[in-house]
Amino acid sequence: xxxxxxxxxxxxxxxxxxxxxxxxxxxxxxxxxxxxxxxxxxxxxxxxxxxxxxxxxxxxxxxxxxxxxxxxxxxxxxxxxxxxxxxxxxxxxxxxxxxxxxxxxxxxxxxxxxxxxxxxxxxxxxxxxxxxxxxxxxxxxxxxxxxxxxxxxxxxxxxxxxxxxxxxxxxxxxxxxxxxxxxxxxxxxxxxxxxxxxxxxxxxxxxxxxxxxxxxxxxxxxxxxxxxxxxxxxxxxxxxxxxxxxxxxxxxxxxxxxxxxxxxxxxxxxxxxxxxxxxxxxxxxxxxxxxxxxxxxxxxxxxxxxxxxxxxxxxxxxxxxxxxxxxxxxxxxxxxxxxxxxxxxxxxxxxxxxxxxxxxxxxxxxxxxxxxxxxxxxxxxxxxxxxx
Numbered sequence: 001x002x003x004x005x006x007x008x009x010x011x012x013x014x015x016x017x018x019x020x021x022x023x024x025x026x027x028x029x030x031x032x033x034x035x036x037x038x039x040x041x042x043x044x045x046x047x048x049x050x051x052x053x054x055x056x057x058x059x060x061x062x063x064x065x066x067x068x069x070x071x072x073x074x075x076x077x078x079x080x081x082x083x084x085x086x087x088x089x090x091x092x093x094x095x096x097x098x099x100x101x102x103x104x105x106x107x108x109x110x111x112x113x114x115x116x117x118x119x120x121x122x123x124x125x126x127x128x129x130x131x132x133x134x135x136x137x138x139x140x141x142x143x144x145x146x147x148x149x150x151x152x153x154x155x156x157x158x159x160x161x162x163x164x165x166x167x168x169x170x171x172x173x174x175x176x177x178x179x180x181x182x183x184x185x186x187x188x189x190x191x192x193x194x195x196x197x198x199x200x201x202x203x204x205x206x207x208x209x210x211x212x213x214x215x216x217x218x219x220x221x222x223x224x225x226x227x228x229x230x231x232x233x234x235x236x237x238x239x240x241x242x243x244x245x246x247x248x249x250x251x252x253x254x255x256x257x258x259x260x261x262x263x264x265x266x267x268x269x270x271x272x273x274x275x276x277x278x279x280x281x282x283x284x285x286x287x288x289x290x291x292x293x294x295x296x297x298x299x300x301x302x303x304x305x306x307x308x309x310x311x312x313x314x315x316x317x318x319x320x321x322x323x324x325x326x327x328x329x330x331x332x333x334x335x336x337x338x339x340x341x342x343x344x345x346x347x348x349x350x351x352x353x354x355x356x357x358x359x360x361x362x363x364x365x366x367x368x369x370x371x372x373x374x375x376x377x378x379x380x381x382x383x384x385x386x387x388x
Contacts, residue, residue: 005261011149012176015249019178020139023055026176030135031091035084037066037105038096043141046186052096052139064088066108069097072156072163072281073104075119081108082118085134093136095174098187098195099145102138103165106153106172109134123155123164129172138177142187143248144195144285146202146255148177156278161364163278165270179252181245185238192238193343194285196231196247200224201269201288202254207310208296208303209371210263217306220259221313223250228314228338235342266371269295272380275364282351289344290351293336294386297329298379303372304328348387358384 014022027034034056043049056063066084069077085093085108095105111118113131121127138148145152151168184192207220227250233243253259272295273287280287300307308324311317311331319327336346345351353361362380373379 003262007258007261008170009149009173009256009258010170010175011173011256013149013179013252014176015179015245017180017182019180020051020055022176023052023137023139023178024059026137027056027059027061027092027094029175030137032060032062033064033088033091034061035064035066035088035090035093036096037069037081037093037101037108039067039069039071039098039101041067042186043096046141046183048096048139048141048183052094056094062088064090069101069104071100071283072277073100073107073154075155075157075159077104078107078111078118078155082111085112090134093134094139095136096139096141098140098142099147099198100154102136102140102147102174103145103153103155105136105138106147106151106168106174107155109136110153110168110172119155119157122153122166122168123157123162126166128169133171136172136174138174139183140177140179140248141183142191142195143184143244143251144198146199146251148174148179149252149256152255154274158278161278161360163274163364164366165274177252179248181241181248184244184248189235189238189343191283192234193231194283194289195251196227196234196285196342197289197292197339197344198285199227199247199251199254201273201285201292202251203227203259204292204296205266205269206260206263208299208306209266214262216259216262217309221310223254223259224314226250231338231342264370267368268371268375271366271368272361272383275361275366276348276351276353278364279357279361280352286345286351287348289339290346290348290387291383293332293339293346294383296332298383298386299371299373300325300328300332306372307331348384353384353388355385355388 110129154165230243307328315334
């Protein structure tokens with residue numbers, strides 16, 4: 001049965017080949033000092049940087065830069081960004097890049113006027129911001145996290161070996177996001193594939209939980225089928241606009257809070273993946289692909305009805321002369337074949353994890369409830385061992 005809920009998403013999306021033109025209108029709504037946030041320079045090679053700079057200058061803005069945002073943004077980088085934003089008295093933060101850049105921009109936005117240590121306040125105590133928040137806008141160049149339309153912000157503390165995310169309220173969401181699928185064409189195949197599975201994992205974290213047969217399940221099954229179909233096309237032809245645009249749009253809707261309505265949500269694959277990333281600095285989507293099959297096989301009996309539905313409605317598994325468990329396992333086997341087809345990592349050894357690391361990765365895994373099976377630290381250890 002669907003429970004009571006409130007749904008609101010204030011982020012305005014501009015989608016398509018000409019979507020960057022809308023930056024001209026949007027940027028006029030904000031102050032003079034713009035802090036342009038981006039990664040390690042790929043936007044300069046692709047020409048996106050020059051286009052953005054031209055629009056900002058034509059709008060009469062003072063442009064300051066915070067470059068070098070890494071794939072797993074660190075606490076040290078966050079502190080650097082806060083200093084840059086304060087130094088230029090930033091009125092607006094414009095993030096140009098993938099999910100890590102956008103996550104980082106949101107973390108900076110709530111930390112500039114925070115009088116406490118943002119890591120302790122937001123990532124250890126998981127509190128909401130009480131200070132003034134600098135507004136954020138996003139121009140997406142890499143698909144996967146869905147950060148362009150939610151309040152999520154993941155930061156890594158290398159010293160503490162912790163990679164933690166906080167999903168903030170809608171006051172932290174980007175004010176607008178510009179999504180041009182062509183901006184993703186230059187992403188490497190490895191990163192493209194990792195992003196695709198990041199999307200798949202986001203959907204499954206919400207699908208394998210909560211109420212049975214609710215509206216969200218039907219939406220998610222359609223999203224997953226679309227993603228699987230488009231991923232196979234994109235692997236063969238990364239420049240296929242229709243495939244890449246569908247993947248981009250699925251990614252946004254996978255985790256903008258819509259499909260979670262009526263569901264409890266799980267997120268344990270994300271928690272384990274983040275703990276692995278804190279130790280290896282591995283690409284997030286690949287940490288998820290390496291752990292998903294062992295995880296879902298481990299909890300399958302606790303949510304057998306939904307795994308059976310997944311097999312039938314997403315993977316078109318035949319039910320003839322099979323038990324429910326056989327159907328469910330065949331669904332996961334079909335997912336494994338797809339994962340192999342598109343080139344995903346299927347074990348944590350390939351990511352640099354060794355057996356001596358496992359105990360510490362378990363300690364770094366945040367245990368949360370919401371899935372079909374409440375896990376203990378010993379359960380996490382068994383799942384990790386199954387993925388070695």
